[in-house]
Amino acid sequence: MSAPTMRAAVLTAPGECSVQRVPAPRAAAGEAVVDVERVGVCGTDVEFFTGEMAYLHEGHAQFPMRxxxxWAGVVRAVGDGVDPVWIGRRVMGDTMLGDGTCRRCRRGHQHVCARRQEVGIRGGRPGALAEQLAVPVTSLHELPDGVDPVLGALVEPGGNALRAAQAAELTPGDRVLILGPGTIGLLTAMFARAAGAEVHLMGQTGASLDFARSVGFASAWTEQQLPDLPFDAVIDATNAAYLPARALDLVEPAGRVVYIGLAGTPSQIDTRWLALKDVTAVGILSASPGLAATIAAYAARQVDPRPLVAATVGLDQVGAVLAGERIPGAGPGPKFHVDPRTR
Structure with missing residues (x-):
């Protein structure tokens, strides 16, 4: 009897993505197998598709990869040592899988473990662009009834955005400028608005700024249009190498700058101005510490990011999405979702 297989999107080289039949996962000890319901495609995935992702050049990832x-899904099976009560639960999962033994992991910082795996990104751990996914049960977060698969697949980017908004330490009446009206920038804006801040967004294209206005952010500007206002915090959610320095220029003395975007080339700030302006600078990597709070915020309808999803496609269209094609009939939002069950 042949081993069971499943459909998965496999990236075999830069620019080469196809749907293949691969062995279906089996739950190892401590793991769960999840039937995947929804997967978001993000900028990191695009960097792997183009071959620009640093992990490819640093030896942390290699082709072929999934x-x-x-993602969000339903637990189908569990391995040895896992309580079977997990079976049938609706879940999403942490991307960062620390080794669990190093000093960072023991201190609760598994997302910066030097030996970590990252689901679908680093260390050979297959990702969720497939019909099923196997992950450690310790990485799972149960989704309440009010958080459907669309929201569930938006928890991971939402956790990053929540942490960025929290790092700005916003209080009601504060004015925050968010650089970049992409998925992370808009999610950050939503969490900042929920905290009572006056939110401004800066972007480049008219279409992205128009979309930001359509989801309630009237103060959306190009760099040339940006009003001369005091910003208590500036959050850089872009990949532009010059904007980290611009963020430091724009923030008020004694304010905070938060860096969640990553440029493809080194960016620089003048630390003399950081000191002379008495500014606090914070870097954000990973949603891990913010996942539970993001689920709670979605469940309570404090933040509703559903309008960000432009379209949901099947595995057969993953390559086109990664290549930057605009799927016919897609809405104006920046995020594409994949339903692996769709043929």
């Missing part, structure tokens, strides 16, 4: 780290 992408997908923003």
């Amino acid at each position: 992408l997908g780290h923003e």
Whole structure:
């Protein structure tokens, strides 16, 4: 009897993505197998598709690989040592899988473990752009009834955005400028608005700024249009190498700058101005510490990111999405979702 197989999107080289039949996962000890319902495609996935992702050049990842780290699904099976009560639960999962033994992991910082795996990204751990996914049960977060698969697959990017908004330490009446109206920038704006801040967004294209206005952010500007206002915090959610320095220029003395975007080339700030302006600078990597709070915020309807999803496609269209094609009939939002069950 042949081993069971499943459909998965496999990236075999830069620019080469196809749907293949691969062995279906089996739950190892401590793991769960999840039937994947929804997966988000993000900028990191695109960098792997183009071959620009640093992990490819640093030896942390290699082709062939299966992408997908923003996901939601239902637990199908569990391995040895896992309580079977997990079976049938609706879940999403942490991307960062620390080794569990190093000093960082023991201190609760598994997302910066030097030996970590990252689901669909690093260390050979297959991602969720497939019909099923196997992950450690310790990485799972149960989704309440009010958080459907669309929201579930938006928890991971939402956790990053929540942490960025929290790092800005916003209080009601504060004015925050968010650089970049992409998925992370808009999610950050939503969490900042929920905290009572006056939110401004800066972007480049008219279409992205128009979309930001359509979801309630009237103060959306190009760099040339940006009003001369005091910003208590500036959050850089872009990949532009010059904007980290611009963020420091724009923030008020004694304010905070938060860096969640990553440029493809080194960016620089003048630390003399950081000191002379008495500014606090914070870097954010990973949603891990913010996942539970993001689920709670979605469940309570404090933040509703559903309008960000432009379209949901099947595995056969993953390559086109990664290549930047605009799927016919897609809405104006920046995020594409994949339903692996769709043929």
